[in-house]
Amino acid sequence: MNQVAPRKTSANRAKVEAKILRAAEKVFAQKGFSGSSMDAVADQAGLSKQLLIYYFPSKEFLYHSVLRNMIDIWIEKMTFVDDPNASPAEIIEAYIRQKIELSRDYPNGSKVFAHEIINGAPVLKDYLLDHLKPQFEKDIQLINKWIENGQIRPIDPEHLFFTIWASTQTYADFSTQIQLLLGKPKLDQKDFDRASDFLCHFVLNALGAQK
Amino acid sequence: MNQVAPRKTSANRAKVEAKILRAAEKVFAQKGFSGSSMDAVADQAGLSKQLLIYYFPSKEFLYHSVLRNMIDIWIEKMTFVDDPNASPAEIIEAYIRQKIELSRDYPNGSKVFAHEIINGAPVLKDYLLDHLKPQFEKDIQLINKWIENGQIRPIDPEHLFFTIWASTQTYADFSTQIQLLLGKPKLDQKDFDRASDFLCHFVLNALGAQK
DNA sequence: GTCTATAGTAGGATAGAC
């Protein structure tokens, strides 16, 4: 037998690993990869550094695991769901709202990505090229089709995406600054709703897209 | 005499300090405070670690110096220049263009701030409260006045600022991602011009502000 | 002002008892 009591063991392992990944996400979110220590992750997860290393043999492996854990859902929310029955306004509004929800639900994941990108995307570069870029180019084409059809104003589609990404992710990455200026200890559901409503109106007005 | 050859000495010191600050800005931009080492800064500046410590006795002091060096120009560009003769459209267009210029001219400074804010602004918090917040609130009032006067559409002024900040700073902080998706090794002047033009049109259309 | 040497500590990782 390779393992003692494999069933119980692996169930427990999954639970501990999940706890560690949540802790690591939080620590990496604050300081990025090189700024974070295994000690800090262990503390956050409530176990010893040695035990942490038992589950995740190296810091690099832990970091990769955190990224892997988030990357697919992340890229999925960065690309359109092309519903042929929906109007441009409907597609864009749904897109903005789901991006804000992502910032609300995964603020730490967002910050980990922010660190990774600011750092030059040393780990994610290839993955972004292989998975995000093709989708991005498809979405650009869809927007260009809308422009040709006169459904929205002629604008630079690439920069439209950069603006939507930046202004939705800022509610996760720069929440400290936003809290400070709004005089709130924490952003609540109402703040995210206001952000969504503002951005949807703002972008649809800018595009001249009618619902 | 306190110093030997004070004139030459202090002139040289200023030059070396400037070189170190540029190097430190670059290193801190990539990894943030805790992720950066004095060794890396020394390497980047082209001098020994010991000599670096002679000029900047501690890493904290160096980091504070880098921030102090940028913070005033930074906050200045985050607030309106209230020209009573200018129209809302003119004020906002000038504002967006100068924010994009800031991202172009000080990408490392922008990234250092990004790290600091993502981290919870441990160093800058008080400064932002004392210096940015009052200006922010004044600018909000001005926008509300424009809305009352029917010069722009009624929108959430706070979130307008968050959107403009995010979508201008993204060209510094997330330049890696933008380069990747545009298929460019580096953003050039044309890219920044396109970004400015896009954002000005976009925001003015969204606000319904006529030039 | 610049160098060598080194102290002191924190961090990543391993070995081995239980």
Place this chain on the structure above:
DNA sequence: GTCTATCCTACTATAGAC
């Protein structure tokens, strides 16, 4: 699976020669 002990490297910082 969990713990103690420990190795080794990298890091911040100091002391002191020149």
